[in-house]
Amino acid sequence: MAEHWLAWLVFATEVGYSFSGSDYWPRLEDRIPNWIYADRERLASWFKRFAKEFGGAYPEGPWAAQFRLIAWPITHAILPSDLQVQLSRAIHNARHALFGIDERSDEDLGNVVADRWVPRGDRFERLLQRPAFVGTLVRLLLQRSVREQAIADHALVRIVQDVESHTEARTWLRDARNVCQPKARLAAPVARPTPATPVRPRFSPDVVLHNDAGKWSMHVRPGSAIGLVADAPQLARSLQRLRFSVAGNPNQAFLAKDLLRADPRHHPMSHLPPPGVPLLTFLPTEDSDAIVLTKDCVPASRPLWLFKVRADGDAWLQSVAAVIPGNRYLLGTQDPAQRLPGVPLPRTCGGLRLAELNLPDVIPEAESEALSALGLAVAKRTTIRPWGILPRLWREDGFAEYVVGDVLLWRVERDHEFDALRIVVDQEPAREFPCPGAEPFVLELAGLGLGAHAVTLTTLATHRARSVTTLQSMSSVGLHVYVREPSVWRPGALPSEALAVTLSPPELTLAQVLRGSADVSVEGALDDTLEVEVVVTDGAGVRHPHPILRRRPPISADEWHSHLEGCLKESDLALHALAATQAQLSIGSDHFGWHRAELAVFPESVRWSVDRRGQDFVVRLATDDAETPEVTFYPRETPCRAHPLPFEDVRKGVVGSDGLYVANHAMAATSLVLSATPARMTLSQLQAQGAFVLEHVDAVALLECLHRWIAAPTVGRIASSRQAQVVVALRTRLVRLVAGHDWSAAEERAQRHGRLADLDVAVAPAVRNFGINLGQWRHLTDAALLRENFLRASTQYGVCPDRERAEFAWRLVFGQPSSTDAAGLTEHLRDPHFFCLVRGARLIELGYKEATA
């Protein structure tokens, strides 16, 4: 068998491909004669070998951790057939958000699909938890290709063919392909050319003119070298020892390490250095780093020095001779004959003759030409933004999404004059519209059909030369418009949830809900109607909704508990919960739709399942563990007597009987209390039926038995009450056993005569006041207060200074014993006063029951 291990993997994966959520092993077994159950582990080890030697996939995620054996073949099946239709539907739901699929990563595509999938609590969501993998599948189904060549071509072809064999899936995918792959594609951003040699980061000090009450002074701001040091760490050491001097002041040197601060000091500069002279000179001049840094500080020579006045009033030297409309500048020159535009300033600064230039928001053409003649480029900006009817999506790169029938309105704002606008839509002939001046205007485009459209806008200026008038293009922009179909409105479906739902604890588990330890309360509008249900999804992906209640708000926690209790008795919620792989608490509102909270489910690797067969229950045990569990049955009438059951029988299914089923496996146990209901008896008759036979077992065995019965979930209409009966009987026996024979006799006597006070002195014969003190609280109904009183009295009266022991005694009588308590009981029993503690707790319990009855 081992020599053909690869063939076995192919077969196992093939079975995984047709996996529908449950019964992987039984179906494998059906197709392989003489299949040995223990070979499951071997199959998993071969998959591991495949992953190691051939780069196969490693199963990931919580599901894979839980179902560690079947996770291998299911993962290698890529997209099991039962998930194919769901994935197609999910892609269809997200089709409008998948536009530009070529430019997007697999992970992004996967996230887009997952974000738009309404959680339903099924197995498909586990697939969506792997966005990169889902993205690969999306690309595979929409483009019939994958980026990573980890999947063979014939496998891809087969998956696509299988998906498209479902008519609805084929239709969904066809729609999605049309949407995400428009005829005219959005142009991908052009990648910047990579320079052949890396560019060395430069050190560049700034020249700033500071305005102090109308008087300008020149400064050099060296700028921080922190960024430079990040790129060249060895420079930090050089800066520690270097110094620098400022142009025009060679006699004063400053420490270069000041440049390692975020905001180094600025230094006054009397004159701009002549051409070729650096603003800063690093010392010693022969140092190699100093040479490089000094070289960086040589400003480029220019006829006009352009300073931009910032909001704080300082004017900063611009490296590029370009001006932007609406801004304020200072222009400087050392040439006395140079004409400066703007308003001349009375004083020179740093050897520069200055003029102030306030540019309007719109620069007339004549002024623009005058500036150009001086060597100053004028930035011309035309802004186009949606207006009035905004698109569903507008990206800064010029992509807009509209719905068919929308009229496109774009507001065009400009800071320069142009005479006309040329518009080209798709392949239609260009149209020109006069729009002289610099005022903003609104451009309207109507009648764009479904699909992608390219719109090119070009601004035009009129040039007249003698008798010839020509239109010259000034600037151009391309916009990509995608027009999609409108969404469909469904009456009654609302877009969002708005219910005040309080869950306590906030993150619930299904087990907490079933145990009744989870509080749910809902507030909403008075005229609303609320509906609360627990939805359980089993391993096959089948959803089982269980309505808990339907009423007008508010719903209090008490109402929730009472309705849940009824639901657990009347419905198959507990039965379905056994096979749950996911669960949700859904709160519906007529006004606000559904609010869903995930109920965490931790499917165990060994788990019971129960099916109805007529009046009977069929009990099965499924396991994904390598070891075979030990199965034991404890009949209700003899709750401590174990009856071993053959695993094979239980795996195939046995007709359930009244009692407790326990499967012990690898240090843990999975249990279930079942009440099988004969048809011809009433519920009350059944509840009263039968007495318990408790064998002569010691206290430790009794405690273990008690823990087993308490911890088990219940299935069946009266299973809970029967479980409670067994627990009471076991606990009473245990307590009386620990408390001693004379206490048992006294207790029976006191109960017979209805005089619990007679028991007070019997609690601790040596410390009579202990029992008398405890007896004073007999009227109290607050269990927490009673517990605190008991623990305090145990210490005060010196019955037991060990609080932990007193707590154990309390738990034995009142609480829920844990799996480790049995081991601790032996130790506690050695204490000669332990029985007094148990008697004391029992006295309180009897009083409590009387008070709350």
Add this chain to the structure above:
Amino acid sequence: MIDVRIHPEAPASLLALQAALGIRIDAKADEVWTTAACVVRRLAAVHAPCSRRELVAHAKMALVGILDTDVVLALHEVVHDLVASCDLVERIGLKTGEADAPVLLFLTPPRFSRTPRRIYLRGVVADDAPCLPELVTVEMVCAGSLRFVDTTEIEECAELLKKLGLSEEPVEAMALPADPRSVQELVDHCRTCLATGLTWNDAAGVRWLSPDTTLSYGRRWSSQPAETGLQIGRIPQFFGADAWVVVDHDVKPKRYVQLPVKGLSDERGCDAAWRVQLALDAASHQSARYDVREEDGVAQITVGFPVPNRERRKLLHLGATRPGLGRPYDFFLPRDVLPAAVATLESLAIIPSTETPK
């Protein structure tokens, strides 16, 4: 053939927008206000659930060039009107797995209500998906935040809308009963709540509504708290709009409660704050004023303070429209419903401007 046109700035661009939205505006309604309401409603269809601030920001961009002064204030009023006319609802938003519970605007489902000669249409569909047949949309008239169809065939129209899946609600559903509490009872209730309120700690970015009633509502907001008395404030939140609080400056340490406090009839913090401030102003004999001017059978009510949602709904239900974005607190009403409108305002302790304060 794709139709391309160029429109200069408003009013031409406003007409182009109205045509693009496909709306018919009631002759008595203000065109700018009504257009703004339609644009905001449409934006809500795309962005809700979202915070009011986010919706106003989108609307500001969509209506640039049409709105001039106090754009944000006017757009907030448009949103309040859409809430009052039951197109939107403002609630605490909940999302599974998220700790934040911001106040968000939600869409209400499409529905209608009828009077003997008119059918009012309410609600917004997500993504602005079409839910009405052309037969209805061509007849639909917009007036401020209201949309209606005037027809003599009410039964047939109602049947058609029902068949399309719109639910019907009684027309009275829009008008809620007035808050029966007197001014003093309201102030006392606030003091009772404040007695068990939280201790106030100075926080950055808090805005205070000044008790100085001589200022306009917009100018009453400042960063300086009052020294004594109860005062309305707004505290920045990590998400969504600022929270509304009422602070008691008279006690040491100062105490505050977030609005709406339990026992008030308002669902939203802003409505409770306005109601409390109107009561505080009245208690200090500086009641807010309204002014009425009647012309051609129409009464124009000018109010100097925002009207809480409950009363705003009542006014809209009476047939009020808005005169323009420059006057965000004014209402136009048919003259015959003026007594009811005046009673509504006076229930808020807003008094006529000619009346001497008590």
